[in-house]
Amino acid sequence: MKIALIGYGKMGKAIEAIAVAKGHEISHIIDADSQHLLEKDNLQSADVAIEFSTPETAFSNILKCFEAGVPVVSGTTGWLEHLPEVTAKCLEKHQAFLYASNFSIGVNIFFELNKKLAELMGPHADYNVQMEEIHHTQKKDAPSGTAITLAEQILAASQAKKSWVNEGTHDADKLGIVSKRIDPAPGTHVVNYTSTIDDITIIHTAHSRQGFASGAVTAAEWLKDKKGVFSMKDVLNL
Ligand SMILES: NC(=O)C1=CN([C@@H]2O[C@H](COP(=O)(O)OP(=O)(O)OC[C@H]3O[C@@H](n4cnc5c(N)ncnc54)[C@H](O)[C@@H]3O)[C@@H](O)[C@H]2O)C=CC1
Numbered sequence: 001m002k003i004a005l006i007g008y009g010k011m012g013k014a015i016e017a018i019a020v021a022k023g024h025e026i027s028h029i030i031d032a033d034s035q036h037l038l039e040k041d042n043l044q045s046a047d048v049a050i051e052f053s054t055p056e057t058a059f060s061n062i063l064k065c066f067e068a069g070v071p072v073v074s075g076t077t078g079w080l081e082h083l084p085e086v087t088a089k090c091l092e093k094h095q096a097f098l099y100a101s102n103f104s105i106g107v108n109i110f111f112e113l114n115k116k117l118a119e120l121m122g123p124h125a126d127y128n129v130q131m132e133e134i135h136h137t138q139k140k141d142a143p144s145g146t147a148i149t150l151a152e153q154i155l156a157a158s159q160a161k162k163s164w165v166n167e168g169t170h171d172a173d174k175l176g177i178v179s180k181r182i183d184p185a186p187g188t189h190v191v192n193y194t195s196t197i198d199d200i201t202i203i204h205t206a207h208s209r210q211g212f213a214s215g216a217v218t219a220a221e222w223l224k225d226k227k228g229v230f231s232m233k234d235v236l237n238l
């Protein structure tokens with residue numbers, strides 16, 4: 001499979017190593033200084049694009065993949081206000097798009113646990129829920145995309161919490177997400193329910209970027225010949 005890498009930073013390089021080890025060809029490497037390579041005539045020779053760039057550039061990169069007719073897997077966080085438009089464009093143009101705030105198998109199982117726990121805790125007003133996420137100091141967005149996914153799952157099931165805020169809070173109707181930036185943390189997410197009687201905490205700790213990169217390559221292999229809008233739930237059959 002010919003893979004166009006869009007964004008050649010920490011994740012782009014980790015994805016390259018895994019893709020090459022699995023026998024794929026990196027046909028394009030497109031970073032901030034090589035934007036001309038995103039042109040339709042150039043990009044269309046790729047079988048799939050994997051996009052891990054920046055919150056400011058992901059939206060336009062994804063649209064360029066649609067113009068070139070190349071299926072695109074994106075893991076960039078911090079741009080999701082544009083997701084409804086991307087989804088509509090993908091369907092309108094009969095293209096393929098797969099987004100995940102986190103591509104690791106462990107986090108996707110953690111999402112399922114979080115959803116189930118939130119449903120179980122929904123009626124129990126004695127418990128307060130709070131979240132924490134810890135990442136390296138180069139991370140541009142806060143809270144992390146993974147933390148937002150977890151928070152949205154909790155809000156969907158909670159009777160008390162109406163919105164999330166990116167700070168600790170004593171407001172009963174707000175879900176506080178505390179973001180910490182400590183090197184070299186690849187990504188830790190904590191969901192904590194506390195009451196006067198007891199606490200329940202679930203935590204996912206990434207030891208490296210390998211899980212994210214490996215999941216993105218698996219998603220690209222899965223997406224290559226499909227049309228439509230998908231998530232990691234489709235890839236992993238969750
Ligand atoms: N969904 C997931 O599983 C994961 C998502 N991420 C997200 O992926 C994104 C990238 O993360 P990292 O690689 O750690 O960041 P990074 O800062 O190491 O790399 C980003 C790269 O994008 C490049 N770039 C800037 N403008 C560009 C443009 N217009 N087109 C193409 N490339 C451009 C930069 O020059 C840089 O090389 C972040 O949003 C991060 O939150 C990171 C890890 C896992």
Ligand SMILES: O=C(O)C1=N[C@H](C(=O)O)C[C@H](O)C1
Nearest residue numbers: 077101102139144145146187
């Ligand atoms: O920027 C990162 O590094 C990560 N970003 C993703 C996020 O924002 O959730 C996924 C992972 O936690 C690492």
